[in-house]
Amino acid sequence: xxxxxxxxxxxxxxxxxxxxxxxxxxxxxxxxxxxxxxxxxxxxxxxxxxxxxxxxxxxxxxxxxxxxxxxxxxxxxxxxxxxxxxxxxxxxxxxxxxxxxxxxxxxxxxxxxxxxxxxxxxxxxxxxxxxxxxxxxxxxx
Amino acid sequence: xxxxxxxxxxxxxxxxxxxxxxxxxxxxxxxxxxxxxxxxxxxxxxxxxxxxxxxxxxxxxxxxxxxxxxxxxxxxxxxxxxxxxxxxxxxxxx
Numbered sequence: 001x002x003x004x005x006x007x008x009x010x011x012x013x014x015x016x017x018x019x020x021x022x023x024x025x026x027x028x029x030x031x032x033x034x035x036x037x038x039x040x041x042x043x044x045x046x047x048x049x050x051x052x053x054x055x056x057x058x059x060x061x062x063x064x065x066x067x068x069x070x071x072x073x074x075x076x077x078x079x080x081x082x083x084x085x086x087x088x089x090x091x092x093x094x095x096x097x098x099x100x101x102x103x104x105x106x107x108x109x110x111x112x113x114x115x116x117x118x119x120x121x122x123x124x125x126x127x128x129x130x131x132x133x134x135x136x137x138x139x140x141x
Numbered sequence: 142x143x144x145x146x147x148x149x150x151x152x153x154x155x156x157x158x159x160x161x162x163x164x165x166x167x168x169x170x171x172x173x174x175x176x177x178x179x180x181x182x183x184x185x186x187x188x189x190x191x192x193x194x195x196x197x198x199x200x201x202x203x204x205x206x207x208x209x210x211x212x213x214x215x216x217x218x219x220x221x222x223x224x225x226x227x228x229x230x231x232x233x234x235x
Contacts, residue, residue: 110191114183117197118151 007037008046017054024054032057032071053077063098142229144176144222149190149200151183156212160199163212167219175226 010021019027024044027033033053036044053074060070069090076083076091083091148164150157161180168176183190183198190200193207201209201218203225209218 107191110194110196111187113196114187114191118154118183 010044013046145204147179147181147202149181149183149195149198151198154198157199160212163215
């Protein structure tokens with residue numbers, strides 16, 4: 001990809017997003033992407049806006065949002081000032097989901113950081129891992 | 142009201158023994174009747190340690206809030222505890 005490139009063939013988009021060409025065409029078919037521009041020979045040409053939508057879709061899928069919900073959120077993303085009440089409600093609900101996940105991830109990060117530091121700080125092995133091993137053994141005894 | 146100090150420790154933690162001695166000395170100085178001390182083994186109470194944000198041992202929490210990570214020197218610990226004891230006193234007078 002050249003620096004400053006603003007249009008992309010479908011093969012380039014699959015490389016940038018790790019989405020398959022079939023998936024890209026499907027997203028267009030169900031309206032998650034607006035009709036993609038075409039060259040004179042009919043080849044799809046994606047722009048930065050399309051890529052931005054695709055990245056949003058990918059992030060939302062990692063949060064297990066449904067494609068229907070993602071479509072609604074994309075509408076909100078296009079025109080946030082004029083979103084319908086139910087769209088605003090969904091967005092608020094999803095924001096709450098994200099904040100909860102963030103809290104869980106923060107807790108997990110702290111726990112993993114503690115484990116790493118405990119193992120690094122010990123000259124006689126890793127107390128956490130040994131403790132887990134011991135409890136595993138006692139369960140199987 | 143007695144102030145609650147928790148020292149987070151772990152088996153084989155190199156500096157936790159030293160931290161325990163520093164804590165014991167400082168608490169003796171400030172008054173064992175004013176500060177309760179509990180040693181928390183993070184291996185056994187990892188959820189509680191994580192909840193308070195402990196990412197390494199030794200660590201010290203005061204009244205349920207993480208106050209020191211790493212081995213504090215006696216002076217810094219003494220000053221922090223004295224300030225909190227003073228605040229406790231103000232609260233109980235109010």
